Amino acid sequence: MRLAGIRWNGRTGGIAAAIVATTVAVTATMVTAGPDAEEDAAAQWELAEGPVTTALHTVELPAATPTEVVMPQRRTEKFSMVGVSWSDPKALLKGTISVRTRAARSGTWSAWKQLTTDDPGGADPAEVARGAARGTADPLWAGPSDGVEVRIRAASGKVTNKLPAGLRLDLIDPGQPARVRKPHAAGVGGRPAERFQPVAQVQALEPTTTDPAPTDPAPTATTTAPAPTTTAPAPTTTTTAPAPTTTAPAPTTTAPAPTSTTTTTAPAPTTTAPAPTTSAPTPTPTATAPGNPVPVPKLLTRAQWGANESLVKNPPDYGTEVRGFWVHHTGTSSDYACADSAAIVRSIMTNDVQVKKWNDLGYNFMVDKCGTVYEGRKGGIDKPVVGAQTLGFNTNYSSIAVIGTYITSGVDTAVQDAIAHVAAYKLAPYKYDPKGTFTTTAGADNNKWKLGQSLTLHRIPGHRDGDNTQCPGDSLYAQLPAIRAKAADIVGLALTSLSGTKSGDTYYTKGAVTASWTVATPSALISRFDVLVDGKVAATVPGTARSAALTVAPGRHTVQISAVNWMKRSAVTLGLSVVGDTTAPTFTRNPEVTLRTGTLSSTATMPVTVTATAADNTALRYVQLTNSPSNTVYAPTGSWARTAAHNVTTTWKVKAVDQVGNYRYVDGVRTAGLTSERSATRKGTWTDVSGGSYLGNLATTSKIKGSSLKWTFTGRSIAFVAARSPLSGQADILVDGVKVSTVDLYSASSPYRQAVWTKSWSASGTHTIEVVVVGTAGRPAVTADGFAVIR
Known part of the structure; x- marks a missing residue:
């Protein structure tokens, strides 16, 4: 039985015809050569740069009706990107293409997803004229898959739309970069780097019959999808050059680190396959092309993302300048992992070359949703390479495509920055303002402009400005003014x-x-x-x-x-x-210590208030009393309630700090004293009383109006200490023979050792204080417990 529909590199395959299968897939089993398993388990591996083998598997889709194609669930060769194409490259598919895929690892089916069908493509007329090109929808990144289901329906309307002829399912396997063993660390060993070695196998695949019937959330069908049968068309397989060899790379989940690249000369025309890459890493990331004031963008070269240069049969074409920089989106899904971006770029290149039949990847640059830039069509990133980005506007233009679809949501800042950088880099050598406009003419007929028609474009236009398409998506298109501003101006400083x-x-x-x-x-x-x-x-x-x-x-x-x-x-x-500010604060009022009202302790500590005022030549931040407990006041004047011990000299230290930390200390040295009431000169009738609640266990009391105690002292602050009770009355206070206050000693409770009245002076002096009993009716008693003074 012959091996149906298998093609590698366009030639009938070289596989033994005795293999019995409706469809086949070529797989590679990874084995290691060289060291034993224990050493392999501990080995470290790194990705190898260079071409990666990709594969295109195709399935012809016969139309069930002129307006609908349904392909039920079926097993396929492994693929990660799925697309649909048709024979006429000028035709547009007006309708919907819905696909769902089966994950190769888990066997689960995805939700239905639609392929974008409005993009007319960017090929030059010469490529279309060769007759090999095909019309395509934007392919969809599905991730590693081994099954697919398709429904294609023409759009309904007053005029019946027919699906284009020659519909085909295109399944792309992006391959995997090889992994090489890192050299062993010094002292461990020094074997040469080794690659995984593959064992080629042929595995028969049958249409699946065990998967559950899918729930169809796609648009309502007008016909019922037929059940899988053995008459369904078998897929044909095209594996890109080079054909499977003895090396098969191991899977990877991370892309290689970007580098800055530049080239200095365009490659000479040749009939042989070009070298793997024409962009060599530059010595430093800031190197610039001659005459270019913009640094070379940081990007992954074609070798780093694994471009298969043997697919590119013709040398690149060059214009004379870059007068505009087109922005696209790929129309593929945006829910990919950025670690898969290099594989997506390889898949899009395979689709552009083997399905659309272009010479190379169409875009000059690509960028993923994380902001990593990829070198696109070969020829030198600093050259005016002719791409296949916008029909009629390819020569003397450049382009970048953001991987994904950006109709309802835009791109992140990192992507905007990447686009702005690459656009400025391409326009700068020709002194074009990225925020400017220019007038040009269409170089070919497309769905929006006619050959030779004049139009005015932004220097950084969106694809839809040059053709009738949704690209680059409403949201990304709305971000283009901001991207132009980033490329041309200083924005957001x-x-x-x-x-x-x-x-x-x-x-x-x-x-x-x-x-x-x-x-x-x-x-x-x-x-x-x-x-x-x-x-x-x-x-x-x-x-x-x-x-x-x-x-x-x-x-x-x-x-x-x-x-x-x-x-x-x-x-x-x-x-x-x-x-x-280098100047320390100053004090306009050195620390003052004054007596305050309150309770004296039985050990003869008395309540005092410490006050200081500071100033600064710019701005004072705070003043702080450093005595324990220290306390900070965020004001020019600080006031702190403390206690002072009887007959003890205390240094009160205050610190002033300005806004930058300049500071100054100042000290106030004061001695607190306590004098017994018995040292005063008595007038009238006074009776001494004793008890543990009094200072020194003694006090004196009088109920006779006009009785007085008179005491002369030297100091800065004075306090009269008394006992209070419900029977206590009033006393007049005279200072230096002048009445200054009347104090009422009444209290509902009976507190002892109370500083009931105080007076302070700015300097030390000798004064006389006299306490006179008022003789308050019903409660005439005045009980004196001494005098406190600050010297």
Whole structure:
């Protein structure tokens, strides 16, 4: 029995005809050669750069009716991208293409997904004229799969739409990069790097009959899908060159790190397959092409993402300049993992070359949703390579495609920055403003413009500006003005903060300042930042910086950030105020210690208040009493309630601190004293009383109006100490013979050792205090327990 429909590299296969199968798939089993299993388990591996073998498997789709095609669930060769194509490259499929796929590992079926059918493609007329090109829908990334179900329906309307002829299912296996063993660390061993070795196998595949019938959320069908039968068309298989060999790469989940690349010469025309890549890594990421003020974009080269250069049969074509930079989306799904992006790029290249029959990947660049850029069509990223991006606008243009579909949601900042950088890099050598416009003519007929028709385009247009398509999606298209601004201007520059202490809207420093800022423009497009102090440049840093250190002189200053981009356009931020301050605060009132009302302890500590006032030449931050417990007051005047011991000299230390940390200490040295009431001169009738609640266990009391106690002292502050009770009355207080107060000693309870009245002076002096019994009706008693003084 012959092997039906198997093709490798366009030739009938070389597989033994004795294998009995309706369809077959070629797989590779990974084995290792060389060291024993224990060493293999501990080995470390890395991805190898270079071509990756991909495979295209095709299934012809016969139309059940002129308006519908249904292919029921069936097993297939392994694939990760699925597409649909048809014979006439000029035809559009007006309708819906719904597919669902089966995961190769879990065997579960995906939800129904639709392929985008509005993209007319970007091939030049010469490629179409060769007759090999096909019309295509945008393929869908499905991930590793081994089964598919398809429903294609023509759009309904007043005019009956027919599906295009020659419908075909295109299943693409992106392959895997080889893994090579890393050299062993010094002292462990030094075997040469080894590759996995494959064992080729042929496995028979049959249409599946065990999968459950799918629930169809797709548009309502007008006919019932037929059950799987043995008459369903068998898929044909096309495996890209090189054919399966003795190397089969192991799976990987991470893409290689991007590098900056450049080329200096266009490859010479040749009839042999080009070298694996025409872009060699540059010495540094900031290297630029000659005459280009924009640094080379950081990207993955064709060798790094595994472009199979043997697919590219003709050398690249070149224009004379890049006058516009087209932005696309691939129309594939956006729910992919960025680790799969290189495989998606390989799949799209396979679709462009083997399905659309283009010479190479159509786009000049691609970028995934995480912002990683991929070198696209070969020929040199710094050359005006002619791509196949927008029919009629390929020569003297360049392009980038964002992997995914961006109709309802836009791309992240990293992707916008990547597009802006690559666009500026391509336009800069020709001195074109990325935010500008230009007038051009269509180079070919397409679905929107006629050959020779004049139109005005943005320098960074969307695909829909040049053809009748949804690409690059409504949301991404709406982001193009912001992307143009990022590529051409300094966008979103703002000085966010200065180091140091901030009070209100002003920053304070002893001299050293770090300014920090943000900017929306990609760093690669900024030539430098200047830090301005009072309008003059105080520091200059590269475009990658987001902060800078500088020193300001004493006094008030204004700091700003100025940015200059590759087009020599500049922007300046609003200013922030900063005060340089090297002067410590001063005290306008040294610490004062005064007696306050309250209870004296039985061990003769008395309540006092410590007060100090400070000032600063710029801005005082706080004053602090350092005596335990220390306490900070965020005001020029600090006031602290403390206690002082009888007959003890205490140093009260206060610290004043300004906004930048300059500080000064000042001391107030005071002695507290306590004098017994018995040392006063008595007038009238007084009776001594004793008890443990009195100071020194003694006090004196009088109920006779006019009785008095008179005492002369030297000091700064005085307090009269008394006992209070429900029977206590009033007493007049005279200072230096002048009545200054009347004190009522009544209390519902009976507290003892109470400082009931105080008076203080700014300097120490000799004064006389006299306490006179008022003789309050019903409660005339006045009980004196002594006098407290601060010297």
